[in-house]
Amino acid sequence: MAEPGPTVAPAEAPSCSSLTTKELQENLRAEKQRERPVRLLFEIPSARIVEHTLSKYVVYDVVVMCSGSFESRRVSVERRYRDFFRFHQRLLDEFREELEELVLPRKHLTRNLSADVISERRLALQAYLAKLNAVRCIRHSPHLARFLTEPEQRQAHGLVRAGQFKLALDQLQVVLEIQEKFLPWQNPTLTVPTLSALATCHRDLDEPEQAFAAAHKALPAVRRYGLNRYRAALLDLLVDLGYQLGRPVAQLQEELTVLRDAERGEASHHSLKELVVQEFV
Incomplete structure (x- = not known):
């Protein structure tokens, strides 16, 4: 009768001490990535002036992103200030109490098309979207x-x-x-x-x-x-x-x-x- 061969122990995962510094860093990044909640991010990187025969206005390029994911292309839409204003009014109809301290950036009565005003409002609208999305009832409503x-x-x-x-x-x-x-x-x-x-x-x-x-x-x-x-x-x-x-x-x-x-x-x-x-x- 043949004698049993030597028992082979199952392969073990490498211990922390056997991992290189680079591997430890990669493992740590991967672990943090798994724990990090997905968040919506908004950016308004640019704006442009649209001219028609009887009107002139600014449109803002709104980029929508998700945190923690690689996106091969940036997807965006254009919105005017009046679009933001109407949107905010609809939100107030339903969530006035929740939005009591969240104010839409005001429209200037003069110099609306100046570069500094456009830049200032672009950043203010970007911050407005971020604050809106931080409100749970807004985030879970269909309005945004x-x-x-x-x-x-x-x-x-x-x-x-x-x-x-x-x-x-x-x-x-x-x-x-x-x-x-x-x-x-x-x-x-x-x-x-x-x-x-x-x-x-x-x-x-x-x-x-x-x-x-x-x-x-x-x-x-x-x-x-x-x-x-x-x-x-x-x-x-x-x-x-x-x-x-x-x-x-x-x-x-x-x-x-x-x-x-x-x-x-x-x-x-x-x-x-x-x-x-x-x-x-």
């Missing part, structure tokens, strides 16, 4: 996300209605990137109209892979929160594209059949494109 996406979303849906799908895609991608930064504090259905519009544009541009990916990404939130009018339309699109792409669609087809039976046909009245063009009218 809408302020930073709704104008672009309305414009994009207008482009979809006009059949300008390529131009709409550019706007929708900006909207989606900003909305996704808000998702830790917002209802996941926030991105459903945007993803549905993206799927519609890609479909009409004969880009089935991208259309399938966008529709598939929207489906979990639609299922979870019972958005059945979107659910049927998304499933219908996914089944159609799935057959075109050679993807397995049996489960999607079964889900669509069950949904239509439960709704007695009502859920199948509108295609995804019809739903998209009805949004933000």
Whole structure:
């Protein structure tokens, strides 16, 4: 009978004493990164003067970022001071008590277009957004996300209605990137109209892979929160594209059949494109 060989001890993780200084520093950074909460950050790095025949005004470039993540590109939108003013008034209608000490930077009666006033207000508006986001009820309300996406979303849906799908895609991608930064504090259905519009544009541009990916990404939130009018339309699109792409669609087809039976046909009245063009009218 053969004798058992020597027992091999399981490999152990290197002790702290065996790690180099560089490895210890990297481990410490990684640990801090895991513990650090994600925060929304706002920057207004620049502003520009827009001139029309009868008017002249300043638009501010608002950059939205998330802390603790590498972003390959900076996503931003432009807003006028009057946009900030109207936004602040809407917030006061709902959160006057919570915003008692948070004041919107005032508009100057003179020299509004001078470089020093523009620079001063740019920094003040940047600080205003940071203070707003520090208020929990504001951070968890839909108002801030809408302020930073709704104008672009309305414009994009207008482009979809006009059949300008390529131009709409550019706007929708900006909207989606900003909305996704808000998702830790917002209802996941926030991105459903945007993803549905993206799927519609890609479909009409004969880009089935991208259309399938966008529709598939929207489906979990639609299922979870019972958005059945979107659910049927998304499933219908996914089944159609799935057959075109050679993807397995049996489960999607079964889900669509069950949904239509439960709704007695009502859920199948509108295609995804019809739903998209009805949004933000």
